[in-house]
Amino acid sequence: MMDWPAMNMATAIWMAAVAYASPMMLAALGEVISERAGVMNLGLEGMIAVGALVGYGVSADHGSAWLGLAAGGGVGLLLGAVHAALAVWIGADQIVAGLGMSLAATGAAAFLGPMWITWRSQPAFISELSASRYKALLGFPPTTYLALALGLIAVSVLSGRRLGIAIRASGDSPEAAEALGVRVRAVRSSCVLVGGMLAGLSGAILSLAYAQTWTSTMPNGMGWIIIALVPLSGWRPGRVMLFCLLLAAVNALQIRFQIIGVKLSASILDMMPYVATLIAVIAGRIWPWRKGRWNEPSALGRPLEQ
Amino acid sequence: MLEACAITKCFGATRANDAVDLEISPGEILAIVGENGAGKSTLVKILCGLLKPDSGTLVVDGRPEAFHSVSQAVSVGIAAVHQHFALVPSLTGLENIWLAVGGNRRDLVQRAQKIINRLGLQVPLDQPIHQLPVPFQQQLEILRALVQNCKYLLLDEPTAALGSQDADAVRRLAGSLALSDHAVVLITHKLSDVLECAHRVVVMRQGRIVGNWPIHETNAAAISDAMIGEISIPSNHNCLPNCGRDVVLDVQNVSCSGSAGTAGLTDVSLQVHSGEILGVAGVSGNGQEPLAEVVTGLKSPESGKILFLDHDVTYHSPARRHRLGLAHVPADRRRYGAAGALPVYGNLCLRRYRESALSPKGWIRSRIWKQFATDLMKTVSADWPLDFQTRHLSGGNLQKLILARELDASPRLLVAVYPTRGLDVRAVSQTRRILLQSRRAGGSVLLISEDLRELLDLSDRIIAMSGGRIIGSVEPGQASAARLGQLLGGG
Amino acid sequence: MKHLVAAVFALLAALLLGFVVLWILHVPPLDACKGMLALCWARKMDTAAKALVLCLLGTGISVAFRAGFWNVGAEGQLCVGAIAAAGIGLYVAPASLWPAPWLWTALALVAGTLAGAFWCLGPALVRAKWQVSEVVTTLMLVYVAKRLLEYLYLGPWRDPQGYGFPGSAPLSASLHVSLVWIAILTGVGAIICALLVKKTVIGFEMSVLSESRDVARYGGIHVGRCLAIVGMISGGLAGLAGAVQVTGTAGRLISGISVGDGFTAIIIACLAGRHPLGVLIVAPFWAMLKVGAEDLEVSYQIPQAFSTALEGICLLCWLTSVWIGRRWFRRFRGNLT
Structure with a gap:
């Protein structure tokens, strides 16, 4: 399998990393936004799973990958609404609500998927999102640019604008924000909705642009890795994207090792991203970021008190 | 003109406000006094739109209003500055104001700057709130109200957390606001605020207004009689040095x-002698809380040594220090002092649950625990139901619970951090009495407080802290508010 | 009482939703239900074993949740427990099983328990020392443990006489434990845990710790030690569940060891109000659902993940019903005063 002409190994790994990083980045941005507003979304894994299934399924039914992306985002929005209702409006424990969402959604995807998706090799709609169709894009699929653009928007919204300030205020001290006239519940719910939409979109990209097929184990822990990366990056959209890229590189490296047949079992290689995340998370707590203007949202996980 | 007619608000069986009538016109400073629980906070909350009254009406400039939110009240020109500032600590002053006001950022800066210049405020707009001292935070709150064109300013206990110089500054600020045709409502329990700057005083007790006089027709004695009846606040002055x-x-x-x-x-170096109350003065955030944490063992110092009764306890755990006789009344009583979800008796046993008298061989004997808790409650003459969830206790009762637990085995040293903060007059008086009792019994107290009056009343010796250093000390006999104020102001 | 009502409501709501989904998929819900129950009855031993495994896992999780330690990685601890037990049974025990087979069985169970306990001790310690979120660490370790399990039964421990079938060689039949012993173990474990959380000083420390780390430190509770104990109990019971599967039901290391029971147990612990004895009541229901789901697959081509989805939905329903319960309770109390 060493027949990649004119492309050395490092470049290939980085290309693969970027391809895998773009769905990761989208979901991670969504998580950053919702955690900045003070709501943990542990349902990420499930939202990505459902996004992946719906994205692929709708594309297969209607023959349009772009429609699939929209459907993925839409179903993510719906799941986000459920999480917002539980975590923001009825003040349920965000950890339990997230775990429930995760189980329900991964279960639903694994249960509906096999009944919906009939396997075909390389359906036509896949090529709509493939890099080779867009010569101007330097070999990356358009979804990568979508992720980057959304990342820039997230950075600019969170750091400068009044909306961003309202979001951070809702996550830092919701009671004070409410007294300043911010409608904290509304802000939090919209952030969770956006987070859910981005997670769904990320799932759709994962199945349509990255894997180009759907499998029942689809996100395979990606959601949880993202949840670990968000605190590691100090809840900053720029840094979280960087970490996503690094983790995606670890993943690409491990896949490459499997392809070229390193003398290690695939299962052991498969552990690499998880072990890397574990080490990074612990190291990140031992040597935390210098405290600056972007500290941990201090009301993270705490509902607004009446 | 802002008029409140027959405002009534009940919480369960208690009438927090009972047919309260109030009116205030621009250019006037109205002081509302009363002990906590008299209903003045409730009244402020109703006036500024945080609470809805059960009955009664509000008339603002001739139009009847019913507020559903704070922003509605602001839109007709009423704003409140609460005791716990409604500012987001991680944002800068400007961002906080922007959040409340909206609009164009550059216009806002100009408007704010104009008001700052007019009133002679010193608050910086571009620093995060948590780096600002309390007086600046207060100025920001007032600034926000003014930027929002509020005519009626309700200041809830504006001088409670301030030293005397800063309190003077606040009174001067209230005066200049009144001169620029704003109406200022001062909610306070300090008579000095009332006498020095108010034009009119309203006294509340048990939800009713029991006095409403122009300031020149009354005096301190009349006001305090109306306000608290016969409670006196104990002080150290007539105790013998011990x-x-x-x-x-x-x-x-x-x-x-x-x-x-x-x-x-x-x-930082300091010594506490036996039978002594050592007061630590200073505006909070200047190292008092780390001092308490280091002494009680919640935090390890990076250098230096701590000796307690000649033991080197620098790296002892909090439990070990407690066994040696060190007790702690924490600053944040809900965060450190007691677990809210546990029943009252669990929290009362928190210090001694391990002892074999209460838990032989590690087994909990709930009957013995409850008996122990009942005995403890008697020492502070309280009788809460034992299974009552601790989070439902009021601040004063919670402090009583903590004091009962901490003073249980006659500790050699009690570290009391802001022990009367946020308590009503009755609870303040009880707390002070308990502290003095413990001193009389031969225990020492390290009393950390922001309230200079309290420090002067209770302490045998006072040291002042600023910026994490001890900047001076005042020996017994020489202490006065002016001397302390000088010390703190100079540092 | 409050917990019980909320749990019953949640179960009913989830079942109703399940019925609706089945009906939408053109499966007659009542017939499906009947089929599931029939299958559970036909395979009552499997159902009972599943229930016991879920009890062990749920008990451990409820202890952890009581201390505010969100151990969501029981699945991983179960895997390493199974690995350790299988390792003892296959490679440490001599072929003659000298001096007595039951000794080796016990050793396998103990090894599984210890493996699970240490797998969970790591997250507990890093949480105590550096406040690393245990949700993340325990979950990451699930993926690591599952891969490890996979590596072993596909790689070095694969049965040479297994015709390439993925799985280790079967354990010697005399190493198997009977369901009765497993039931006794489970019952004793649950009772010990219930006594621990309700009647001992450690249980009190756990309840303070779950409320607030700050209060615990202030009260002189050794946070690290308390978390370590909780982590080891919780992980140990999960590890024991894994060992029980290897020595009791599966008899070897196969992929069927890890089918998401560790996640199901989270719901069981929540529905049981985090009470170890409550777990004993709730677990059999889910065991029936999980075993019965196989009938859905065979008779109606509904994938087994249906039961996973139902678990999550049940947890969400539970949160909602707890909330509704609180509201009603408040209104009721309001009327009294």
Whole structure:
């Protein structure tokens, strides 16, 4: 399998990393936004799973990958609404609500998927999102640019604008924000909705642009890795994207090792991203970021008190 | 003109406000006094739109209004500055104001700057709130109200957390606001606020207005009689000095880092003698809380040594220090002092649950626990139901619970941090009495407080802290508010 | 009582939703239900074993949740427990099983328990020392443990006489434990845990710790030690569940060891109000659902993940019903005063 002409190994790994990083980045941005507003979304894994299934399924039914992306985002929005209702409006424990969402959604995807998706090799709609169709894009699929653009928007919204300030205020001290006239519940719910939409979109990209097929184990822990990366990056959209890229590189490296047949079992290689995340998370707590203007949202996980 | 007619608000069976009538016109400073629980906070909350009254009407400039939110009240020109500032600590002053006001950022800066210049405020707009001292935070709150064109300003206990100089500044500010045709409502329990700057005073008790006089027709005695009846606040002045010369606590050159934007400790040394109340004065955030944490063992110092009763306890755990006789009334009583979800008796046993008298061989004997808790409650003459969830206790009762638990085994040293903060007059008086009792029994107290009056009333000796250092001390007999104010102001 | 009502409501709501989904998929819900129950009855031993495994896992999780330690990685601890037990049974025990087979069985169970306990001790310690979120660490370790399990039964421990079938060699039949012993173990474990959380000083420390780390430190509770104990109990019971599967039901290391029971147990612990004895009541229901789901697959081509989805939905329903319960309770109390 060493027949990649004119492309050395490092470049290939980085290309693969970027391809895998773009769905990761989208979901991670969504998580950053919702955690900045003070709501943990542990349902990420499930939202990505459902996004992946719906994205692929709708594309297969209607023959349009772009429609699939929209459907993925839409179903993510719906799941986000459920999480917002539980975590923001009825003040349920965000950890339990997230775990429930995760189980329900991964279960639903694994249960509906096999009944919906009939396997075909390389359906036509896949090529709509493939890099080779867009010569101007330097070999990356358009979804990568979508992720980057959304990342820039997230950075600019969170750091400068009044909306961003309202979001951070809702996550830092919701009671004070409410007294300043911010409608904290509304802000939090919209952030969770956006987070859910981005997670769904990320799932759709994962199945349509990255894997180009759907499998029942689809996100395979990606959601949880993202949840670990968000605190590691100090809840900053720029840094979280960087970490996503690094983790995606670890993943690409491990896949490459499997392809070229390193003398290690695939299962052991498969552990690499998880072990890397574990080490990074612990190291990140031992040597935390210098405290600056972007500290941990201090009301993270705490509902607004009446 | 802002008029409130027959405002009534009940919480369960208690009438927090009972047919309250009030009116205030621009250019006037109205003081509302009364002990906590008299209903003045409730009244403020109703006026500024945080609470809806059960009955009664509000008339603003001739139009009847019913507020559903704070922003509605602001839109007709009423704004409140609460005791706990409604500012987001991680944002800058400007961002906080922007959040409340909206609009164009550059216009806002100009408007704010104009008001700052007119009133002579010193608050910086571009620093995160948590780095600002309390007086600046207060100025920001007032600034926000003014930027929002509010004519009626309700200041809830504006001088409670301030030293005398800063309190003077607030009174002057209220005066200049009144001159520029704003109406200022001062909610306070300090008579000095009333007498020095108010034009009119309203006294509340048990939800009713029991006095409403122009300031020149009344005096301090009349007001305090109407306000608190016969409660007197105990002080140390008529106690005999009780200090032995043996050192109970010896803190030697201790340094540690502070948390998020507050000062740590730099080379702090102090000694507490037996039977002595050592007061620590200073505006909070200047190293008092790290000092308490280092002494009680919640935090390890980076350098220096702590001797307690001649034991080197620098790296002892809090439990070990407690066994040696060190008790702690924490600053944040809900965060540190008691677990809210546990029943009252669990929290009362928190210090001694391990002892074999209460839990033989590690088994909980709930009957013995409850008996122990009942006995403890008697020492502070309280009788809460034992299974009552602790989070439902009021601040004063919670403090009583903590004091009962901490003073249980006659500790050699009590570290009391802001022990009367946020308590009503009755609870303040009880708390002070308990502290003095413990001193009379031979225990020492390290009393950390922001309230200079309290420090002067209780302490045998006072040291002042600023920026994590001890900047001076005042020996017994020489202490006065002016001397302390000088010390703190100079540092 | 409050917990019980909320749990019953949640179960009913989830079942109703399940019925609706089945009906939408053109499966007659009542017939499906009947089929599931029939299958559970036909395979009552499997159902009972599943229930016991879920009890062990749920008990451990409820202890952890009581201390505010969100151990969501029981699945991983179960895997390493199974690995350790299988390792003892296959490679440490001599072929003659000298001096007595039951000794080796016990050793396998103990090894599984210890493996699970240490797998969970790591997250507990890093949480105590550096406040690393245990949700993340325990979950990451699930993926690591599952891969490890996979590596072993596909790689070095694969049965040479297994015709390439993925799985280790079967354990010697005399190493198997009977369901009765497993039931006794489970019952004793649950009772010990219930006594621990309700009647001992450690249980009190756990309840303070779950409320607030700050209060615990202030009260002189050794946070690290308390978390370590909780982590080891919780992980140990999960590890024991894994060992029980190897020595009791599966008899070897196969992929069927890890089918998401560790996640199901989270719901069981929540529905049981985090009470170890409550777990004993709730677990059999889910065991029936999980075993019965196989009938859905065979008779109606509904994938087994249906039961996983139902678990999550049940947890969400539970949160909602707890909330509704609280509201009603408040209104009721309001009327009294």
